[in-house]
Amino acid sequence: MSTVNKVSLSIAAAVVLLLLGLATTPAHAQTPSVTASVDRTDLTLTDVLTLILRIEGVTNVHPLPQAPVISGLILVGSERRSYQAFVQGALSAHFEFIFKYQPLRTGSIDIDPINVILDNTVHITDPITVNVTGGAGATQSSPGPPPQPTSLVGQDFFAESEVDDDTPYIGQQITYTLRFYSANPFARPIYDAPDFAGFWNPGRSSEEESLANVAGRSYTVTEANTVLFPTLAGDLTIEPTNVTVRGGLLGSSVTQYPTRQINLSVRPLPPGEPDAFTGAVGIYSIAAEVDSNTVDIGNPVTLTVTVTGEGNMESLPAPEWPEIPGWRAFDNDAPYKMSIIDGKVQGSREFERVLIPSASGSHEFPPIEYSYFDPSDEEYVTLTSRSFSVEVLPDPGSPEADPLATSEETEDAEAQDIRYIKPVPDSIARPTSPLTASSVFWLLWLTPLAGVLAVTTLVMYKRRPDPVSSSRDLSAASQAALAKLAAIEPGSSTADAASMALHGYLDVRLERPTSGMSATEIADSLGQIGASAATSERLVELMGRIAEMRFSSREVEGTEEVARDVQAIVRSLDEELSA
Template structure:
């Protein structure tokens, strides 16, 4: 008897787990292409909601909404039952016999498999012109070149009172899309289509540019709508007067599809230019600088403006070769769009930061590019004018001439001998031949003659000590200047590095630039260390003359201090 009681207790404890069941269901097994289907996954006697991956449905169905959760509890003959349900609204993508596959469902730690479901989808039995509400996809052309704009407009036509739910745009596979118009609220106007009066409103307008691919199809737009329709009357009664029609209407939820459209891609004509980078449309180009002249090591901005209509953003400029006297940084690209045009129109700008490294007149050659004009179906070429910039010597540039340098003047001053103006010292005829002063000179000469190693060591120690003091002074002076931090961090870091090299290497020129630094330090540093120094100097220049180094503005001083200490150690080896 005790064993039986234990068995009953164990059965009662685990009976909920045995009773746990998971089922999948739909509210209809036959529908039209415009109907919504309610898909449910229900778990009976479950302590938590079921979870399922329903991506497998996306092949034949679109997920319109969901999942939503619902809990149902009932008491029957003193026994409580409960169920937890997950619900989705789905819509068929095509007609025919569709299948909801078996899905893997998890409830807590348990895993279940649902049974597959079959759904028959039939045509609505009406043409678009006979419907109360429908969507069409209007395109301005069904044949286009790669990169040529195709303007797509989704329009909603209606005769009934219709409300539209927020919709998701399809993926335009094979196209680069640029949005042209998307209203916050759809406005309608009266039109006539095939002799039938409709109200039409624009849902979305987009510019599509074909890119290299395998398939070019304008996808269907799917919109969930609620349509107010009258209830059917079985008999004619005076009570059912038109005055009371508004009290006998119902809201019908429908899914509206626009038809797909195929695009044919035309090949480009022969003789494609060598400098064609993908520009398609109509364009003009010009170039300018932000100043008429500049100094050595002072940056200037060189701007290229491309104006026109076409596939802006899908191509680049051909490679630009600047003169060797100019150091060029990567350009900053901008696009200003004209929002009041159906075609993608605007101005693309490329801004280059150029730093002249040598004085003289520098000519930037014309920038040439080719594009394809789809209207005339011909290749065209445009170019900028050449830009000439006078480069003046820097304020600290070395002045070359036939005069003497400061060091040469100093050495020359040591060689000047002045006329003696002192009174002549006379000597007696009978005085001794060798005085004490002459004997002391001979003694000193003999001493230094026999002790040359000692003299060499003393002199060598003094010279070496002075060089070390000068090197340590250069590093300390540079670090002190960096920590003071007066002015732009990039400017302070750049000038400090150049000043340190002048003091450390005892250079007579003040006109330093990265190429010269590379030549000077190549005998002291390994290749990777030399690249680090040059990259650091270029980062400083980019921060001084452009926006590229803004993210390192707070750390550039500390990086420079570490870099100088490493450089000083390598030079001192």
């Protein structure tokens, strides 16, 4: 064998051994963990607190954690980051949910433990305490603007800027106005706007042109208005806006006309915020409604709260939802509409909560409270919606859903208590031999009884369980469920199709309709006929996940896995209940 062939064989053998080693390397499963941390524990009213929620040991997170409502802090921004890598042949990932808050008051502020649900297990973070003082934070320094005329006194070009309120509250709308005066109708100015550090800019500006006569000259005035919402308290600066005008032959010369720097003093919200305050600033009204006052058990009711008014609709916080015992809750996305009317940001935002009952009967939904700070009146306002009554109907197959049966039994019992009074004969006949002493009487009496016994025996024989037929029914149910699941294509209807297939199989297994039963009731019934506790727990978790996918409009990860999970549950139940 040549040296080249030997080297080739050695390399091939090494590659095979390496691949086998990688294939047999065990994947180290990570244990899910959730931690919360802040970038600082001591801050001032002008600082921004960053809260980081870190999740490790899972490849996806659903439902997504929401920004916690913290008394004494207002949410001013959020973002999400994910990191994934392969470590020793296994996928390793962690996620970071970053929430930024502005202090509303001084003193000690507690951040309560945050609950995060991962794989049907609740993970709780440690509480955090931060201390807020009234001192001013570090202010930003910037070079002053280039020398410029302080007013329009006959020059060809001039730029100026202003704000309509230089002492706003945090979260209050202000309007930044830029005006550029041009005596040359052919000039095409270019605007270089500042980055508005410390402000939230929804990117909605209006621009209009007009003519003005100043110092005996005619000018074209271009006015641009930009809506801003301060996100930091304290001294803030809006840097100059530079307006560039090209001149000379073919635009060979460039001249810049800067505006002045604008200084603002942003006030924090005053103390004394109500319990229902979650950070809204502006002027609002609310309306609440439910889509139905009657619902079958296991079906959803949607509670919608619409907030309308003037303010920052894009970051408007949700209300403080009340806890309703006996109902599971899922939050939908909160769409908003926003426009600028007469220089004010106006619009509405709808907050939806999908509620699923687990018990029948009459239920009361308490009123929804929504608080906001009105900067014009400098006071907190709390709005309250009306309450709602919802009637949850029981499962049609349950005894409580058929009150007529009990009523009919009672009527039969009462009817049996009625006896006619036998009339007294005119004369007393001479006693004869009793009828019961005759053998013919007993023969006639026993004949119908024997017939009834024969018919009953025949009916029971025909209705006896047929193990072959029962096995065929269960096998057909399994095959039908698996066939439906195999035909499912990932999409918006995945959860509905998986739910129908699963309930179709469970109906046959439990010999009764299961669509109106809760997941726990189904698991208990399966346990009574031989299902293991582990499989029952998997079923409860899976049904909860399917319910969230069906009833929540938010994007829920894992829809592609639902069909496979239902198939696995069906096969597990077949193995356990057929043993």
